[in-house]
Amino acid sequence: MLNHPTVERLHQLRLPGxxxxxxxxxxxxxxxxxxxxxxxGLLVDCEAAERESRQNTARLKRAGLKQAATPEDVNFRHPRRLDRALFARLMTGRWVSDHQNVLICGPTGIGKTYLACALANQACRQGHSVLYVRLTRLLPALAIGRGDGSYLKLLAQLAKTEVLVIDEWALAPLSDDSRRDLLEIFDDRHGTRSTIITSQLQVEHWHASIGDPTLADAILDRLVHQAHTLDLDGESLRKPEKPV
Ligand SMILES: Nc1ncnc2c1ncn2[C@@H]1O[C@H](COP(=O)(O)OP(=O)(O)OP(=O)(O)O)[C@@H](O)[C@H]1O
Structure with missing residues (x-):
């Protein structure tokens, strides 16, 4: 590496690229x-590329994605009715700038979380803030927040996140407080933010799974009308255990 005073000065000025x-x-x-x-021009391009890469790494870390999934590694060979054309359209990121949602449904092991994380990874690359949560962890966190005073802070964090991934939707019955929390979350996001939801239940069964018809109407009205649906079906991608 050249030990040039200008190189050192650039480092001091925090221009490592x-x-x-x-x-x-x-x-x-x-x-x-x-x-x-x-x-x-080459020096400036190099600095810009380094900054972008650092910011993307930081965004990905904050997103807390469950799987290190990338759009390039999505498996299109496994038969699971994955709509390739729709997936390619989603990769453009237009759905995020248009504040639309993505609903990914299908049986266990079909790769819903992986696809959600790949879309979220792409959104990070495109400069959006992303957060991954499992509904089974989010709802208890909100319930605790009511008691310890962090409720509004948590809701505000969810509201400002440009792409929220909610994994494992409709896996367990909801309490009345949880239904109201979901309405708060989607009311904040409607028309201004995007959400990715994964569920083993198909969208037509979500209304019944929410439990209260009035709140279900209000929640789903804010969620499903502006949504793209990836409806998957087929064998699990989880490899069967080899017999010993
Ligand atoms: N494109 C892929 N490349 C490599 N591995 C994949 C891919 N898609 C899915 N997998 C793997 O297949 C397994 C099941 O995927 P995933 O957890 O996304 O399924 P799921 O539909 O969310 O399941 P569940 O409903 O049980 O949570 C995981 O181990 C995941 O890493």
Missing amino acids: MARALASQAQSPEIGQLSFEERL
């Missing part, structure tokens, strides 16, 4: 063929 690019330019014999503007 430019510092690294300058050091590498200094070792490249062909660099003299480029104009000053071209060389400066």
Whole structure:
């Protein structure tokens, strides 16, 4: 690495991408063929790319995704009725800028969480804030929040998150408080934020699973009308245990 005063100065100014690019330019014999503007442009591009990558890493860490799933690794070979055209459209990120939702339904092990995490990963790359939660953990956290004073803070955190992933929807019956919490969450998000939901139940059964018809109407009205649905079916992707 070149020990040049300018390289050190760039590090002091917290411009490590430019510092690294300058050091590498200094070792490249062909660099003299480029104009000053071209060389400066390369340094700035390198700094911008490094910052973007650091910010993406931080966004991914804050998102707390359950699986390190990437769009590139999504399995299209396994027969599970995955709508490839819809998935490709979702990858553009338009659904996030249009504040729409994605509902992923299908039997256990079909890859719902993986697909949700791959979409969330893509949203992080596109610069959006993301948070992954399991409904079975979120609802108790809100119930505790009522007692310890963190309820409104938690609701505010959910409301400001651009893409909220709610895994394991409709896995257990809901209490009346939980139904009201869900209405709060979706009322905050409706028309301004996007949500990804995964569930073993198909969307047509969600109304009954919520329990209270009036609250179910209100919750689903805010959730399903602006939504893309990936309805999966097939064998589990979990590998069967080998007999010993
Ligand atoms: N594209 C993929 N590439 C590699 N592994 C995958 C892929 N999709 C799913 N898997 C793996 O298959 C298993 C089941 O996937 P996942 O947990 O996403 O299913 P699920 O439908 O959410 O299941 P459940 O309803 O039981 O939570 C996991 O171990 C996951 O890592």
